[in-house]
Amino acid sequence: MSGDVIVIGAGLSGLVAALELERAGRSVTVLEAADRIGGKVLTRDVDGHHVDYGAHWVGGDQTAVLDLADELGVATAPEPRRRRGADELFAAAGRVLRYHGQVPPIPAREWLPVGLGIAGLDVAVRRSRSTPLPVLDAWRPGEHDMSNEIGDRLFRSAYGRDILTCFYRLIFGADPDEVPARAALEYLRAAGSLRAIAEVRDGAQERYFVDGAGALVAAVAQQLSSEPRLRRPVTAVRSDGSGVDVVTEDGTLRASAVVIAVPLPRAADIDGALPAGDRMRNSRMGEYAKTIVVYDRPWWREDGLTGTVLDVDGPVQMVVDGNPGAASPGVLVAFSGGRAASDLFSRSDRREVVVAELVRLFGAHAASPRLVDDITWSEQPWLGGAPTAIPPYGGIFEPADLTTGRVHWAGTDLADRWPGYLDGAVRSGRRAAAEIIGGLTPPAP
Ligand SMILES: Cc1cc2nc3c(=O)[nH]c(=O)nc-3n(C[C@H](O)[C@H](O)[C@H](O)COP(=O)(O)OP(=O)(O)OC[C@H]3O[C@@H](n4cnc5c(N)ncnc54)[C@H](O)[C@@H]3O)c2cc1C
Secondary structure, three states, X not given: OOOOEEEEOOEHHHHHHHHHHHHOOOOEEEEOOOOOOEOOOOEEEEOXXXXXXXXXXXXXXXXXXXXXXXXXXOOEEEOHHHOOOOEEEEEEOOEEEEEOOOOOOOOHHHHHHHHHHHHHHHHHXXXXXXXXXXXXXXXXXXXXXXXXXXXXXXXXXXXXXXXXXXXXXXXXXXXXXXXXXXXXXXXXXXXXXXXXXXXXXXXXXXXXXOOOOHHHHHHHHHHOOOOOEOXXXXXXXXXXXXXXXXXXXXXXXXXXXXXXXXXXXXXXXXEOOOOOOHHHHOOXXXXXXXXXXXXXXXXXXXXXXXXXXXXXXXXXXXXXXXXXXXXXXXXXXXXXXXXXXXHHHOOOOHHHXXXXXXXXXXXXXXXXXXXXXXXXXXXXXXXXXXXXXXXXXXXXXXXXXXXXXXXXXXXXXXXXXXXXXXXXXXXXXXXXXHHHHHHHOOOOO
16 A cells, blocks of 8 residues: 555646645655646746746636635735736737727727627526537537537627637637537636636736746645655556555555546546546647747836737737746747647747747837747647647536546546636645545545
8 A cells, every 4th residue: 555545646636635635634645647746837947037838827716726825825916917007919800909908999890799799608608507508519529610609609700700719729728619619618607707717807817926836836745745756657547345556657556545636638548547438538638838938128018018918810819928027037928729829839930930920019129039938738748738628529527427436536627616727726636635535435444
């Protein structure tokens, strides 16, 4: 027996599950396939500053992660994007517009279908669990274009559909035709609304981690009585009446219960983990990439800009100031998702492409970065993409679809609130631990 409970995966959800189990007096071993903890949280030092290559913001009603950060003394600060007097940029239909406030200065005839689409989407989101949506439920890939369901029905202009695609790429790391409509609606509903996801004030981008999101993961790991065991990919899980065998390349460990805290598509690689059925086995992660562009100073601030851009036209969909707490260096972080990310990362000149886009958006200042770095999450071993698992059809995943006997499931994909986010990771880790602590699985004899 290697520990009363084995947690597979040292992302935030696995670490939180381990912490809760230890606090309840259980002995825990954490096995992690990669050579680092954190999973989709990755903070790197760039020119002496913490830059988040993965998760970045928290806020709004994400109380699970905010309370955890508070409890562990991990500092967050208000996202300064909506600084008084500073402007943002909106790039669409070949134009780059500068604006302040909520809505870009787009002619009413163009904005109206977008506003109606967003309002219609919010209504569909509110109804997504209570009202049967047979057309949406029945859809399977290849039958017809999914954008007919949400895109064409709700966003009735080409301009509106381009904006919807931009939102999808940022939220799901996928294009609208790649996400089953029911899953999209349930995902938005679990966050509250599209507004809750997109907003800074009272929304998911309200605060950032002063020392990077990695500080939170490190703080949780420090609370554990032993360090997660790195480079220990789990290849199989076999449960019987008295315990669970967890198979790694180094041998088999036995425990009274196991928490699987890996992205759902990666769980398909663990023999015996997923129940039969194509919905789980054929889920896939989104495509998500970040390009980090470092300048000697944040010249956009001198020009009265926050550094934030929503870019409907380009190879990147959003740009933000990646070092908002400091006067130098200037860091712009460009996000790409869905097909924009895969197209970008298929190019050997992708960094030049992103810098050229920054020049189109901001002007000549952007032409001379002192450093460019990037990451695409679909190439990260053991993760295969971000930010969340996309089912092939139907709604988002429920833990009840998976949990059996001594095998419990964490991971942000299985959160009842804020799936795909840090908050969902914390909630799912706590829920999995509570299942075990609550006696669903007895301690080993
Ligand atoms: C670019 C980007 C931006 C993001 N922005 C935000 C944001 O601003 N705010 C926010 O709240 N969230 C954001 N997210 C999402 C957030 O990072 C995730 O929701 C969260 O970190 C998921 O945690 P997790 O524990 O569920 O899974 P993961 O972080 O995916 O951890 C799973 C772990 O399991 C390990 N593993 C996989 N297979 C095995 C195996 N066979 N054996 C052992 N270990 C295995 C992996 O190596 C990994 O460490 C972002 C993500 C990305 C990539």
